[in-house]
Amino acid sequence: VHTRSWISETPEKVSETVKVAGWVQSRRDHGGLIFFDLRDRSGLLQCVVKEGEPAYETAKELRAEYVVEITGELKERPANLQNPELATGTVELKVEELTVLNEAETPPFEINSGGDVSEELRMTYRYLDLRNERPKRNLELRHRIVRFMRDFLSEEGFWEIETPYITKGTPEGAREFVIPSRLRPGQFYTLPQSPQQFKQLLMVAGLERYFQIARAFRDEDPRGDRAYEHTQLDLEMSFVGRDEVLALTERLFTSLVKNVTSTKKLTSEPWPVLTYAETMEKYGTDKPDLRGDTTDPNELAFAFIIDFPLFKEGGDGKLTSEHHPFCMPHPEDVELIESDPRKIRAYSYDMVLNGYELASGSVRIHRRDVQERVFLALGLSEEEILERFGHLLRAFSFGAPPHAGIAPGVDRIAMILAGEPNIREVTAFPKTGDGRDLMMGAPSPLPEQLLEELHINVIPPKNEQT
Numbered sequence: 001v002h003t004r005s006w007i008s009e010t011p012e013k014v015s016e017t018v019k020v021a022g023w024v025q026s027r028r029d030h031g032g033l034i035f036f037d038l039r040d041r042s043g044l045l046q047c048v049v050k051e052g053e054p055a056y057e058t059a060k061e062l063r064a065e066y067v068v069e070i071t072g073e074l075k076e077r078p079a080n081l082q083n084p085e086l087a088t089g090t091v092e093l094k095v096e097e098l099t100v101l102n103e104a105e106t107p108p109f110e111i112n113s114g115g116d117v118s119e120e121l122r123m124t125y126r127y128l129d130l131r132n133e134r135p136k137r138n139l140e141l142r143h144r145i146v147r148f149m150r151d152f153l154s155e156e157g158f159w160e161i162e163t164p165y166i167t168k169g170t171p172e173g174a175r176e177f178v179i180p181s182r183l184r185p186g187q188f189y190t191l192p193q194s195p196q197q198f199k200q201l202l203m204v205a206g207l208e209r210y211f212q213i214a215r216a217f218r219d220e221d222p223r224g225d226r227a228y229e230h231t232q233l234d235l236e237m238s239f240v241g242r243d244e245v246l247a248l249t250e251r252l253f254t255s256l257v258k259n260v261t262s263t264k265k266l267t268s269e270p271w272p273v274l275t276y277a278e279t280m281e282k283y284g285t286d287k288p289d290l291r292g293d294t295t296d297p298n299e300l301a302f303a304f305i306i307d308f309p310l311f312k313e314g315g316d317g318k319l320t321s322e323h324h325p326f327c328m329p330h331p332e333d334v335e336l337i338e339s340d341p342r343k344i345r346a347y348s349y350d351m352v353l354n355g356y357e358l359a360s361g362s363v364r365i366h367r368r369d370v371q372e373r374v375f376l377a378l379g380l381s382e383e384e385i386l387e388r389f390g391h392l393l394r395a396f397s398f399g400a401p402p403h404a405g406i407a408p409g410v411d412r413i414a415m416i417l418a419g420e421p422n423i424r425e426v427t428a429f430p431k432t433g434d435g436r437d438l439m440m441g442a443p444s445p446l447p448e449q450l451l452e453e454l455h456i457n458v459i460p461p462k463n464e465q466t
């Protein structure tokens with residue numbers, strides 16, 4: 001019995017009899033000689049069958065995307081027939097046994113044809129689209145990125161800890177997705193915009209170093225580098241200040257780039273650190289693109305932006321948080337919370353890369369009194385504060401350690417390292433730009449009975465009301 005070989009291994013197995021399996025990419029009939037390319041996740045392999053050989057009749061029936069299993073002998077191709085374009089171009093498989101494991105209808109687009117296929121069609125048949133080399137390689141790159149992050153942080157003493165997705169709202173400036181509670185009519189959970197409060201509570205719990213490859217949910221209009229759900233490398237550390245978090249982040253990403261890519265070059269090492277005031281004055285943006293040559297796809301200009309304002313104008317004279325309300329004010333600025341809040345600098349930072357905001361983070365408030373003053377400055381009443389954040393304030397009164405963290409976006413780093421124009425290309429099942437899942441057909445109405453069980457009465461949009 002032969003165990004199955006990956007196609008990528010075949011060049012090292014010349015003159016061995018191997019078993020391979022996968023999809024038929026294309027078949028070429030040369031009168032008495034049939035060639036076809038077999039595709040598995042690892043690559044493509046040319047297969048040959050001659051008239052008169054036992055597999056010939058079956059080979060004649062093969063069509064694109066049929067699933068087959070083949071046993072045969074790997075032959076070295078004569079020098080003039082080698083194909084340098086193909087990783088397995090030095091060999092071909094002389095088919096001895098050929099079994100069709102499943103047939104396939106003609107797919108709506110040809111796999112790996114390089115032709116232009118509309119995004120609608122690609123997303124409706126995403127499982128076929130993913131058979132293409134490019135999205136497949138992107139998912140592989142993403143896997144290596146996440147695996148590197150996990151290994152790196154584990155080595156540094158971090159524990160990967162999961163936090164709930166069905167929870168209570170945490171304010172980070174975006175609209176939240178809500179989940180109705182079936183058991184408690186009229187009450188709702190929300191999907192978290194980030195694990196922010198939970199990771200801080202893990203620090204109060206004394207776990208010291210936490211990370212999670214976490215999904216973050218934001219009900220905002222999707223765009224090129226934003227989606228309803230995105231993935232963050234969320235992390236938090238106790239007994240550290242800003243510089244330790246920045247140093248760890250810089251080490252992590254510098255070694256990540258070296259580890260998962262071979263062509264990328266960093267514009268500067270160590271990474272530049274600019275204050276928010278400086279970058280706004282010099283570049284007019286808080287996400288400057290610091291590449292020396294912006295036409296070079298292999299250049300990576302990482303930088304940190306520090307000292308964002310704690311607050312920004314929220315309209316109608318109110319203040320909102322520039323980042324989120326848990327950021328520590330600069331020690332020298334704490335006294336301004338009541339008198340001149342607009343002047344306060346936060347102990348916060350962003351990590352930028354080639355003009356994208358790749359991460360935000362901060363040193364957190366760990367003292368109950370300071371956190372209460374910040375909530376008051378944000379215009380919350382004492383009651384609202386207790387209602388929404390009582391749990392956090394209570395936790396801070398039981399010996400919360402100083403702590404700080406950051407949350408780099410996994411989709412964005414994958415997008416940039418893959419050289420893709422948007423994060424959909426590095427996401428297995430993305431939604432379209434207008435928030436639909438064309439393959440699953442979401443969103444969709446719910447049956448009347450389910451709505452009733454959830455105690456939901458749907459109010460039709462204004463323009464549909466009569």
Ligand code: ASP
Pocket residue numbers: 172193194195196216235360361362405406407
């Ligand atoms: N929770 C923040 C965010 O999602 C990141 C952080 O402050 O660690 O942007």
